[in-house]
Amino acid sequence: MDVTALRRSWRQFTVAGPRAVKYFYASLFVIAPETRTMFPTNMRYQEDKLLAALGHILTHVDDAEELTAFTHRLGADHRRFQARDADGNVIHLAEHHYIWVGQALLATLEHFLGTAWTPALKAEWAAAYEAVAKLMLAGAAESERSLPPYWEAQVLDVDRRLVDLVVLTVRPNYLCAYRPGQSLPVQLPDLRMWRYLSPANAPRPDGTIEFHVRATGRFSTHLVRRTGVGDRLLLGHPVGTTLSSYDRAPHRPLLLVAGGSGLAPLRAVVESLRQGPARSVTLVVGGKTPSDLYDHQALAMLASTASAGQSAGERWLRYVPTVEAGWGWEGAVGTAVDVALRLRSWEDSDVLVCGSPAMIRDTIRTLVDAGVPPDQILTETFDHTSYPPIVASPDTSRPLSRLGAR
Numbered sequence: 001m002d003v004t005a006l007r008r009s010w011r012q013f014t015v016a017g018p019r020a021v022k023y024f025y026a027s028l029f030v031i032a033p034e035t036r037t038m039f040p041t042n043m044r045y046q047e048d049k050l051l052a053a054l055g056h057i058l059t060h061v062d063d064a065e066e067l068t069a070f071t072h073r074l075g076a077d078h079r080r081f082q083a084r085d086a087d088g089n090v091i092h093l094a095e096h097h098y099i100w101v102g103q104a105l106l107a108t109l110e111h112f113l114g115t116a117w118t119p120a121l122k123a124e125w126a127a128a129y130e131a132v133a134k135l136m137l138a139g140a141a142e143s144e145r146s147l148p149p150y151w152e153a154q155v156l157d158v159d160r161r162l163v164d165l166v167v168l169t170v171r172p173n174y175l176c177a178y179r180p181g182q183s184l185p186v187q188l189p190d191l192r193m194w195r196y197l198s199p200a201n202a203p204r205p206d207g208t209i210e211f212h213v214r215a216t217g218r219f220s221t222h223l224v225r226r227t228g229v230g231d232r233l234l235l236g237h238p239v240g241t242t243l244s245s246y247d248r249a250p251h252r253p254l255l256l257v258a259g260g261s262g263l264a265p266l267r268a269v270v271e272s273l274r275q276g277p278a279r280s281v282t283l284v285v286g287g288k289t290p291s292d293l294y295d296h297q298a299l300a301m302l303a304s305t306a307s308a309g310q311s312a313g314e315r316w317l318r319y320v321p322t323v324e325a326g327w328g329w330e331g332a333v334g335t336a337v338d339v340a341l342r343l344r345s346w347e348d349s350d351v352l353v354c355g356s357p358a359m360i361r362d363t364i365r366t367l368v369d370a371g372v373p374p375d376q377i378l379t380e381t382f383d384h385t386s387y388p389p390i391v392a393s394p395d396t397s398r399p400l401s402r403l404g405a406r
């Protein structure tokens with residue numbers, strides 16, 4: 001396989017930007033109209049996830065081990081995308097869908113590459129695409145043996161904690177086995193949009209899941225404003241391997257730094273650690289003002305039950321709420337990372353960071369400047385369109401997050 005030719009042509013092709021995305025979807029919907037219902041109703045909001053990932057993967061086809069793991073996972077996850085025929089019957093994703101997507105991809109490349117699109121280059125792209133599609137289909141077939149394509153979840157409770165933030169409790173129709181720190185793709189059937197949300201609790205025996213959602217885009221605003229008890233959500237397969245590896249070095253103390261609803265996966269981690277052998281955990285939750293600390297009561301309760309009967313020196317969980325400004329606020333003041341660094345140095349610890357992209361970037365930079373080894377800092381994008389998955393990087397020019405629950 002001529003990987004250099006694939007990469008060179010992809011670089012040339014990406015110059016077309018959004019025009020290529022439009023052309024790709026228009027070609028796909030002409031070749032295969034039945035695929036239209038799989039995608040969001042309003043394609044104006046469509047990010048070029050599929051196309052971007054395809055190009056990225058195809059230009060990395062020489063890393064066989066990583067490619068196999070990634071495409072198997074992606075293929076299994078694609079089982080949640082289903083079409084409907086004219087009578088409303090569900091059509092499962094199958095080999096012919098992959099052939100149609102491949103045809104749309106080649107047509108788009110041909111259109112934008114002009115004279116660079118030679119028969120030899122076309123053969124390279126066709127072979128690379130076929131290899132990736134086969135790996136995805138194999139991943140789907142493997143997962144079919146043990147998992148449903150998605151879970152149907154019913155909303156049991158809607159707790160609007162802030163004007164722009166809701167805590168939802170849902171119950172999936174089957175137990176959904178996620179690891180604390182992971183995220184689930186969530187769909188609102190009305191919007192036909194999938195976005196990632198992180199469970200805020202460790203898996204419970206009754207299978208219920210709590211999501212914390214802040215209104216930042218169309219999907220999350222719909223959840224915050226319109227969701228009611230009894231509504232139905234679809235949940236896809238759990239994703240994320242970084243935050244959920246919090247227990248990779250149990251001998252190290254753990255620092256958790258949260259901003260806004262980025263608290264959710266970190267609270268799930270704390271809950272799961274409560275069930276295991278004692279480990280020193282410090283959870284610093286930052287807000288601009290005290291009202292941003294929407295989960296303060298629950299966390300204070302968790303910390304007090306965690307330390308019941310123990311002296312300050314023995315406590316395994318230390319919860320530190322902090323705000324940047326607040327009248328009458330008696331707790332810590334400053335950003336979460338600054339307050340964490342005032343507590344002690346964290347060179348011996350694993351640090352999990354979750355919040356907005358800007359908060360994550362600033363926090364990592366400050367921790368690295370303070371001497372925390374970059375490989376001890378874990379963060380995640382809840383987005384598996386990145387290839388390879390993005391991990392903490394002291395290089396702050398590199399984007400750490402591209403998508404979220406928007």
Ligand code: HEM
Binds near residue numbers: 050136193
């Ligand atoms: C080699 C082939 C393919 C690759 C690499 C690929 C990759 C991706 C990726 C990375 C995403 C984003 C997932 C996410 O948001 O978590 C995605 C989304 C999606 N893919 Fe694929 N895909 C492929 C084939 C297909 C096929 C054959 C179909 C069906 C016709 C399909 C339908 C979709 C749909 C409906 C979405 C969701 C779009 C949205 O809601 O924004 N994909 N794909």
